[in-house]
Amino acid sequence: MRALGLLAAAAAIGGAAIVSSAWAEPPPADRYELKQVDGGFLRLDRQTGMTSLCAPAGDGYACRPTAEGGSADAAMVAQLEKRVAELEARVKALSPDRSASLKGAVPRDPTLDLPTDEQVDRVASFLERATRRFKKLATEMQREADGGSL
Known part of the structure; x- marks a missing residue:
């Protein structure tokens, strides 16, 4: 029964794609991944990372982008930016303080006290x-x- 549902969902998705873009090349066979959820199927586009909820509608299925589908990239970017900031802070904490290692070194004062003739x-x-x-x-x-x- 589950296989029949997956087959029907795949056929509906494929049929909708053919009707909407008759001249476009078909997507690769492994581009989409379907998972059965309450109320239909969750479709993951492996190329873009977008998710859609495919639910029964009329004689077939209709797929609509999930609420998080459009913001998945923004959430991932925010998460990665946070991680980068954490790693930069960690590197700074682990790095030796360069100004401390220069204590006692010749000062960068342009008016050095040079010896007389x-x-x-x-x-x-x-x-x-x-x-x-x-x-x-x-x-x-x-x-x-x-x-x-x-």
């Missing part, structure tokens, strides 16, 4: 003296290794 000259002079002393020490060590003076 005199300070640079003092450092250069110190490095020059240190280099001369190192070279003198290396020369003395080489003389001692050779066994005498050059």
